[in-house]
Amino acid sequence: MSYMSDERYIGVFDNEELFDKAVQTLKDSNIDIEELYMPVPVHHAVKNVAGSSRLPMFAYIIGIVSMISILGFLYYAAVISWPLNFGGKPSNAFPSFIVVTLVLTILSVTIFSLLAFSVSAKLYPGKKTEIFHERAMDDKFIIVLSKVADAENVLKMRGANEVIKKI
Amino acid sequence: MYDRKVRGDLIAGNKTMEDVTSDVLRPIESAAPKWWLVAMALSNLALLWGLYSMYLTVRYGIGMWNLNNSVGWGWDIINFVWWIGIGHAGTAFSIFLLVLRQKWRTSINRAAEAMTVFAVMCAGLFPLLHMGRVWNAFYVVPYPNTRGPLWVNFNSPLFWDVTAITAYLIISASFWYLGMLPDFGTIRDRTKSKIRKSIYGFFSMGWTGSSRQWQRFEALAFVLGGLAAVLVVSVHSIVSTDFASSIEPGWHTTIFPPYFVVGAIFQGFAMVMVLMIIIRKSYKFQDYITDSHLNAIAKILTFISLIMGTAYFTEIFIAWYSGNKYEIFTFFHNRITGDYAPQFWIMVVCNAIIPQLFWFKKVRSNLAMLFLISLIINVGMWFERYNIIVTSLAKDYLPSSWATYSPSIVEVGVFVGTIGIFATGVLVFFRYLPMMAISELKTVLNLNEKTEHKEIANK
Numbered sequence: 001m002s003y004m005s006d007e008r009y010i011g012v013f014d015n016e017e018l019f020d021k022a023v024q025t026l027k028d029s030n031i032d033i034e035e036l037y038m039p040v041p042v043h044h045a046v047k048n049v050a051g052s053s054r055l056p057m058f059a060y061i062i063g064i065v066s067m068i069s070i071l072g073f074l075y076y077a078a079v080i081s082w083p084l085n086f087g088g089k090p091s092n093a094f095p096s097f098i099v100v101t102l103v104l105t106i107l108s109v110t111i112f113s114l115l116a117f118s119v120s121a122k123l124y125p126g127k128k129t130e131i132f133h134e135r136a137m138d139d140k141f142i143i144v145l146s147k148v149a150d151a152e153n154v155l156k157m158r159g160a161n162e163v164i165k166k167i
Numbered sequence: 168m169y170d171r172k173v174r175g176d177l178i179a180g181n182k183t184m185e186d187v188t189s190d191v192l193r194p195i196e197s198a199a200p201k202w203w204l205v206a207m208a209l210s211n212l213a214l215l216w217g218l219y220s221m222y223l224t225v226r227y228g229i230g231m232w233n234l235n236n237s238v239g240w241g242w243d244i245i246n247f248v249w250w251i252g253i254g255h256a257g258t259a260f261s262i263f264l265l266v267l268r269q270k271w272r273t274s275i276n277r278a279a280e281a282m283t284v285f286a287v288m289c290a291g292l293f294p295l296l297h298m299g300r301v302w303n304a305f306y307v308v309p310y311p312n313t314r315g316p317l318w319v320n321f322n323s324p325l326f327w328d329v330t331a332i333t334a335y336l337i338i339s340a341s342f343w344y345l346g347m348l349p350d351f352g353t354i355r356d357r358t359k360s361k362i363r364k365s366i367y368g369f370f371s372m373g374w375t376g377s378s379r380q381w382q383r384f385e386a387l388a389f390v391l392g393g394l395a396a397v398l399v400v401s402v403h404s405i406v407s408t409d410f411a412s413s414i415e416p417g418w419h420t421t422i423f424p425p426y427f428v429v430g431a432i433f434q435g436f437a438m439v440m441v442l443m444i445i446i447r448k449s450y451k452f453q454d455y456i457t458d459s460h461l462n463a464i465a466k467i468l469t470f471i472s473l474i475m476g477t478a479y480f481t482e483i484f485i486a487w488y489s490g491n492k493y494e495i496f497t498f499f500h501n502r503i504t505g506d507y508a509p510q511f512w513i514m515v516v517c518n519a520i521i522p523q524l525f526w527f528k529k530v531r532s533n534l535a536m537l538f539l540i541s542l543i544i545n546v547g548m549w550f551e552r553y554n555i556i557v558t559s560l561a562k563d564y565l566p567s568s569w570a571t572y573s574p575s576i577v578e579v580g581v582f583v584g585t586i587g588i589f590a591t592g593v594l595v596f597f598r599y600l601p602m603m604a605i606s607e608l609k610t611v612l613n614l615n616e617k618t619e620h621k622e623i624a625n626k
Contacts, residue, residue: 035378037378040184040606041385046378046381046385050381050382051382052386055383055390056386056389056390077309077318081318089322099401099405100326100327100330102401103327103330103331103398103405106334106398107333107334114387117383121383121384123372123374125372126369127372127373129374129375135356137375138184138185
């Protein structure tokens with residue numbers, strides 16, 4: 001069977017469990033899934049298609065880097081740049097730096113994670129996007145196949161309630 | 168594990184996913200009800216009064232307030248701590264209940280998070296106004312400057328507070344917005360109105376619900392959730408060190424951080440209850456905010472109320488046990504008895520005694536009682552801060568500087584104004600944003616049926 005290069009087949013599922021199973025069997029049969037769209041995260045299916053995210057690792061690294069930078073800055077400001085004498089207390093008042101370090105580390109991890117999310121998920125305010133099915137964020141589960149031979153049957157066989165061809 | 172047979176359905180009425188979408192979006196898609204317009208008008212009036220009072224404060228200085236030499240912190244700091252307390256509800260609901268795997272949070276977390284954002288905004292105004300010269304507020308930020316550079320005092324809890332509140336506001340607002348992304352996508356795809364499509368489309372940031380987006384979304388929610396959990400504890404602990412690190416009798420106590428955190432969660436949960444009952448009643452959301460939800464909040468309130476009672480008792484006991492005459496004076500002659508006894512006893516009755524009525528199932532299942540007692544808790548928590556701040560300051564170590572304190576009309580105006588800001592924010596939220604996390608609600612639809620089916624299949 002031949003297929004057109006930019007033809008896409010959109011399998012619409014009503015049932016979450018059937019959708020999840022369909023994704024699994026497609027993967028088992030080494031059929032390339034272009035993308036899934038769903039109103040709720042179906043974890044198993046998401047993992048099958050998108051793998052797992054490196055965002056937590058990124059956040060962890062940013063956390064360590066910001067913690068060191070913030071402590072470094074506090075030390076610089078309080079000890080090197082302008083040491084002030086607060087009733088004879090040491091300039092390097094380390095224990096009381098912990099609070100600011102903790103809070104600002106959390107803040108910078110949040111901000112950098114949000115930026116990383118925006119970049120990696122390609123989401124930004126005002127982005128125009130292609131909607132494959134207008135009920136994909138309501139109650140339909142969508143599998144998009146392209147460059148797959150006999151895609152319509154492949155999807156129907158696995159329980160799709162409807163298959164839409166899009167060019 | 169949530170047991171449906173014992174606690175009832177998380178979402179009643181055999182809803183389908185489509186039902187959930189249309190139910191939650193109904194207030195956005197239909198015209199504003201009359202009560203909403205009236206409430207909005209009243210909130211805006213309060214807001215205007217507040218703005219005028221804030222203008223007077225900034226224009227003529229904080230001499231417009233009735234602060235004096237001893238009571239240098241009055242209603243402004245009481246209200247600051249009070250609003251921060253309310254602001255704890257969102258994170259407590261979203262994060263603590265998420266960590267504890269309490270599925271019943273799904274109907275409530277969005278509104279609680281909205282409350283957090285508006286309450287923290289209100290709270291932030293007070294220290295800012297208290298500075299007097301608001302235009303110099305940037306001095307509290309450490310940046311290279313021409314004054315030395317003279318850095319801020321990193322050892323001061325007041326500076327910790329600035330960082331904590333700023334971070335809390337940014338993080339809770341981001342968490343709230345992030346959670347709404349999928350729902351904005353839902354509204355965009357569903358609405359027929361072009362204006363709505365373009366506005367919600369803009370804010371949905373191109374959300375389509377693809378597997379790659381969900382994967383990153385969940386990872387980010389996990390990261391932010393974990394971080395915000397720390398903040399629930401740290402923010403109010405830091406607020407409490409504003410007091411505890413001073414030498415005022417009645418403030419200089421080690422119990423303050425946990426006492427403040429628990430008090431904040433107590434008040435936050437009570438405010439969530441108030442808001443949930445309003446939402447349930449006015450938008451007929453009883454299938455989503457079920458009796459079981461309200462019952463669960465009431466049980467938590469009962470438990471925290473016991474902790475509050477214990478904390479009050481511990482403070483008094485330690486004041487006596489320490490033998491410190493200033494502590495004894497503050498607690499026994501200036502709180503339990505004396506000029507400020509009414510405020511003390513209102514606090515004890517509202518926070519430690521009246522919530523004990525929740526032990527009775529009849530009270531827990533009566534909406535009017537739930538509403539009333541939750542409001543009483545909020546009043547009680549306001550008096551708790553009054554009690555802490557004013558009694559300790561009004562009669563300090565030097566009897567010649569003792570002074571009584573009552574707020575000026577401008578101070579009252581600023582407080583009413585923040586209530587106006589909060590109410591306006593919440594009403595805008597009711598009208599234009601999805602009040603419940605649609606995509607999260609869908610994950611708990613028939614949750615137990617699924618697991619029950621699996622259990623039967625396994626057998």
